[in-house]
Amino acid sequence: MIRRIKLKKGLDLRLQGQASLAASTLPAEGIYSVMPDDFNGFSPRPVVKEGDSVKAGEPLFVSKDCPELKVVSPVSGKVEGVVRGERRKLLSINVEADGQQEHKTFSTTATTADQIKALLLEAGLFAFIRQRPFDIVANPQDTPKGIFVTAFSKMPLAQDFSFALKGEEEHLQAGIKALAAIAKVSVGIAPEQEELLSPLLADADVYVISGPNPAGNVGVHINHIDPVNKGEVVWTLSAEEVVFIGRLMKHGKVDLTRTIAVAGAEVKQPAYVKTLIGAPISALLKDNLHREEHIRIINGNPLVGTKTSMDGHLSARATELTVIPEGDDRDEILGWIMPRLSDFSTNRSYFSWLQGRKKEYNLDARIKGGERHMIMSGEYDRYLPMDIYAGYLIKAILTADLDRMEALGIYEVAPEDFAVAEFADSSKLELQRIVRQGLDLLRKEG
Numbered sequence: 001m002i003r004r005i006k007l008k009k010g011l012d013l014r015l016q017g018q019a020s021l022a023a024s025t026l027p028a029e030g031i032y033s034v035m036p037d038d039f040n041g042f043s044p045r046p047v048v049k050e051g052d053s054v055k056a057g058e059p060l061f062v063s064k065d066c067p068e069l070k071v072v073s074p075v076s077g078k079v080e081g082v083v084r085g086e087r088r089k090l091l092s093i094n095v096e097a098d099g100q101q102e103h104k105t106f107s108t109t110a111t112t113a114d115q116i117k118a119l120l121l122e123a124g125l126f127a128f129i130r131q132r133p134f135d136i137v138a139n140p141q142d143t144p145k146g147i148f149v150t151a152f153s154k155m156p157l158a159q160d161f162s163f164a165l166k167g168e169e170e171h172l173q174a175g176i177k178a179l180a181a182i183a184k185v186s187v188g189i190a191p192e193q194e195e196l197l198s199p200l201l202a203d204a205d206v207y208v209i210s211g212p213n214p215a216g217n218v219g220v221h222i223n224h225i226d227p228v229n230k231g232e233v234v235w236t237l238s239a240e241e242v243v244f245i246g247r248l249m250k251h252g253k254v255d256l257t258r259t260i261a262v263a264g265a266e267v268k269q270p271a272y273v274k275t276l277i278g279a280p281i282s283a284l285l286k287d288n289l290h291r292e293e294h295i296r297i298i299n300g301n302p303l304v305g306t307k308t309s310m311d312g313h314l315s316a317r318a319t320e321l322t323v324i325p326e327g328d329d330r331d332e333i334l335g336w337i338m339p340r341l342s343d344f345s346t347n348r349s350y351f352s353w354l355q356g357r358k359k360e361y362n363l364d365a366r367i368k369g370g371e372r373h374m375i376m377s378g379e380y381d382r383y384l385p386m387d388i389y390a391g392y393l394i395k396a397i398l399t400a401d402l403d404r405m406e407a408l409g410i411y412e413v414a415p416e417d418f419a420v421a422e423f424a425d426s427s428k429l430e431l432q433r434i435v436r437q438g439l440d441l442l443r444k445e446g
Contacts, residue, residue: 002206002207003206005224006211008211008385009382010213010420011212011420012154012212013303014357015265015324015361015363016265016360018157019160019320020270023163024271025273026275026279029097031280032095032279033094034092034093034095035313035315035316036090039316041443042063043064044062044063045067047070049082050081054077056104059124061093066140074276075095075097077095077097079094103253103254103255106122106123107119108250113183119248125244125248128237132236135415143233145184146184146185146226147236148221149176149218150188150239151188152188152239158216162192168246172243173201174245174246174250175243175246175249176203177203179242183235186204186206187201187204187206188221189201190215209221217416218238219413220417222234223386224385227387240319258274258275258314260318260319262284262321262322263322263323264324265325266295266324267290268288281308281312282311285310292310293329295325295326296364297323298323305320324363324364344361374394374429375426376391388409389409392404394435396410405438
């Protein structure tokens with residue numbers, strides 16, 4: 001049975017440099033890096049040392065709190081470095097690919113919930129499952145009341161999953177079937193995906209969700225389908241991470257290949273690249289930038305991604321690699337007073353709104369103003385299609401009022417749910433960082 005949800009709150013932002021529907025494949029060469037910070041709530045302990053040889057699917061680090069929870073290598077090769085930062089914090093484990101891509105093999109006979117959970121833990125794919133509350137790596141000891149999968153994103157320059165799915169339909173089905181053995185699975189899809197995806201999702205409840213960004217966020221889906229109350233746990237994944245599970249169930253191997261949208265106004269030929277997680281950014285962007293200075297390279301999309309550089313590596317969770325202008329080379333006369341025709345405004349301050357909703361903008365990374373006092377005008381609520389008083393929740397987090405944070409629905413949210421509100425925020429507050437701090441504080445306090 002297919003259910004439909006129509007959302008009105010939110011904001012669609014169209015940026016120049018959308019990836020064209022063409023894909024190339026990046027060979028598994030060079031240094032691949034797996035970073036514990038990609039797995040929120042994970043306290044890593046390395047199980048390899050420099051010089052060790054590993055196969056794809058063999059563990060690189062495990063959780064100190066739950067040793068059966070591990071993160072594995074995307075490639076076969078030799079451990080090139082175990083990189084640590086201040087106070088010996090583990091920053092990354094780097095593996096030099098040998099080009100052979102030898103895989104560790106796993107049994108494909110798992111059918112029960114316990115067997116499938118044990119297989120996902122052994123293969124390192126359980127680390128890709130997140131939980132609400134707290135938006136962290138899920139605890140394998142928990143029994144979730146449901147598993148939520150999102151198959152689309154309305155973020156600017158986001159990956160088109162329908163394109164990325166080509167050739168992976170069987171793996172998506174197998175992944176959904178495996179998850180359905182653990183708990184009820186709910187999948188959120190966009191209206192234009194219904195014909196393609198609904199036949200593949202027989203083992204799940206399907207929700208066709210329409211509306212502006214952030215309609216594709218799994219947190220929005222949870223809020224409208226089955227909200228999280230205190231003491232309850234749900235698990236979440238993206239559809240491409242479900243494909244990872246399907247590949248394991250079908251072939252007994254860990255294949256962490258993603259179809260990445262390489263996009264943005266500073267990219268010469270925006271398109272898709274099939275590559276493994278942890279791939280070097282320099283290889284993904286080689287000879288494909290208009291310039292190499294005054295740019296912002298982002299692991300992910302411009303609203304929720306993290307800043308990186310040509311020396312960085314692809315995040316384990318990123319489905320996009322975007323490059324936009326930094327804006328530090330701009331020198332504007334009269335500033336905001338100018339009657340701009342090429343800048344975006346949520347409140348029609350510029351005349352660009354007369355050019356229609358389909359206009360694509362070339363926005364840079366500047367904040368354009370300093371942090372100001374919060375104005376309780378309901379501004380955040382206009383961009384958050386959830387049954388939550390967003391402004392009051394932010395205030396509760398800033399004052400560390402734990403009881404009020406709980407009462408206002410912090411168990412349901414993740415930083416990404418506030419990305420659109422942060423973009424439109426006239427107070428210039430870092431809402432995603434604030435929400436992350438609130439979630440971490442609540443988890444620390446138990």
